Amino acid sequence: MIDLRSDTVTKPTPAMREAMAQAEVGDDVFGEDPTVNALEARLAKLFGHEAGLFCPSGTQTNQIAINVHTRPGDEVICEEGAHIYRYEGGGTMATSGCSVKFVPADRGRFKAEDVAAAVNAPDAAYLARTRLVVVENSSNRGGGSIWDLAEVSRIKQVCDHHGLALHLDGARIFNAMAEDGRSPQEWGAPFDSISICLSKGLGAPVGSVLVGSSEFIQQARRVRKRLGGGMRQAGILAAGCMYALDHHVVRLRDDHAKAKMLAAALHEVPAVESVLPVQTNIVVFNLANKLKAAKFLNKLRAEGVLGSEFGPSTVRMVTHMDVDVAGMKDAIAILKKIDV
Numbered sequence: 311m312i313d314l315r316s317d318t319v320t321k322p323t324p325a326m327r328e329a330m331a332q333a334e335v336g337d338d339v340f341g342e343d344p345t346v347n348a349l350e351a352r353l354a355k356l357f358g359h360e361a362g363l364f365c366p367s368g369t370q371t372n373q374i375a376i377n378v379h380t381r382p383g384d385e386v387i388c389e390e391g392a393h394i395y396r397y398e399g400g401g402t403m404a405t406s407g408c409s410v411k412f413v414p415a416d417r418g419r420f421k422a423e424d425v426a427a428a429v430n431a432p433d434a435a436y437l438a439r440t441r442l443v444v445v446e447n448s449s450n451r452g453g454g455s456i457w458d459l460a461e462v463s464r465i466k467q468v469c470d471h472h473g474l475a476l477h478l479d480g481a482r483i484f485n486a487m488a489e490d491g492r493s494p495q496e497w498g499a500p501f502d503s504i505s506i507c508l509s510k511g512l513g514a515p516v517g518s519v520l521v522g523s524s525e526f527i528q529q530a531r532r533v534r535k536r537l538g539g540g541m542r543q544a545g546i547l548a549a550g551c552m553y554a555l556d557h558h559v560v561r562l563r564d565d566h567a568k569a570k571m572l573a574a575a576l577h578e579v580p581a582v583e584s585v586l587p588v589q590t591n592i593v594v595f596n597l598a599n600k601l602k603a604a605k606f607l608n609k610l611r612a613e614g615v616l617g618s619e620f621g622p623s624t625v626r627m628v629t630h631m632d633v634d635v636a637g638m639k640d641a642i643a644i645l646k647k648i649d650v
């Protein structure tokens with residue numbers, strides 16, 4: 311099977327497993343796991359923040375951030391495709407008791423002026439208190455689209471003006487940075503908190519890190535425990551993440567090249583009507599004649615290629631380190647002769 315459902319399907323390489331096996335560990339709930347501590351400090355420093363918190367998933371890092379930034383009854387501004395709204399089990403609403411307000415977006419990216427217009431008047435007692443803005447870079451439902459840092463800086467000004475916190479769902483921030491050439495310091499600057507996944511394109515089996523101020527992370531640590539995310543000898547996992555940072559960041563552009571190769575080939579597949587512009591490792595395409603994505607994907611599965619349903623007639627494929635160029639060429643050959 312050529313599995314292009316997600317970049318989360320990657321398995322740890324033998325060298326990564328070796329690094330994990332050799333990890334120095336301790337009880338992380340006691341703050342005594344040296345490998346976890348090193349990973350948290352490393353990512354915090356890299357993004358110019360004071361502290362970090364290692365968590366089992368990006369859903370948890372996002373949800374902890376939302377919980378610390380808000381109070382029940384507050385409102386969170388995001389766009390309708392946002393992971394924090396769609397794919398986190400209703401956590402924003404259930405765990406933190408917040409409503410969400412959508413702003414219009416172009417493939418996941420919105421404008422400062424639309425954020426400003428979405429802020430509720432603070433003196434209107436009948437409105438929810440607007441408290442937090444969440445940006446997702448790269449944008450998953452936007453087809454791996456990347457943000458312009460200048461627009462984020464303008465959003466930051468709006469947040470400062472209204473006393474709002476700004477959180478980055480940076481599940482794939484390393485993919486975005488591999489393309490825009492900006493540094494982690496630059497991306498770290500406008501945000502109060504950032505969620506970073508090591509288990510996506512970076513290839514670690516488990517783990518996300520939340521970074522922010524020392525005070526924020528202190529509060530986040532309690533929420534992590536409350537949500538059951540306090541792990542013990544988690545250094546085994548953190549070592550995989552450290553290995554990913556050392557060895558897999560540099561290869562993300564290979565995944566982007568494979569995604570562009572796939573997108574170019576899809577233009578020649580009769581069943582495909584249109585393909586979203588490709589900037590990173592995500593390829594989203596629409597099928598012609600309202601062909602059902604489920605039907606298309608079943609056919610494809612029978613031929614040995616996996617993708618995921620992203621809408622009634624929309625498919626997502628994600629490139630990653632476990633499918634090399636030869637594998638992509640095989641997938642493309644199968645796509646080109648698929649008959650639905």
Ligand SMILES: *Cc1c(COP(=O)(O)O)cnc(C)c1O
Binds near residue numbers: 367370393446482509
């Ligand atoms: C994958 C992902 C997350 C976190 O997902 P987990 O599976 O919980 O680690 C968060 N945001 C985006 C945009 C993602 O793609």
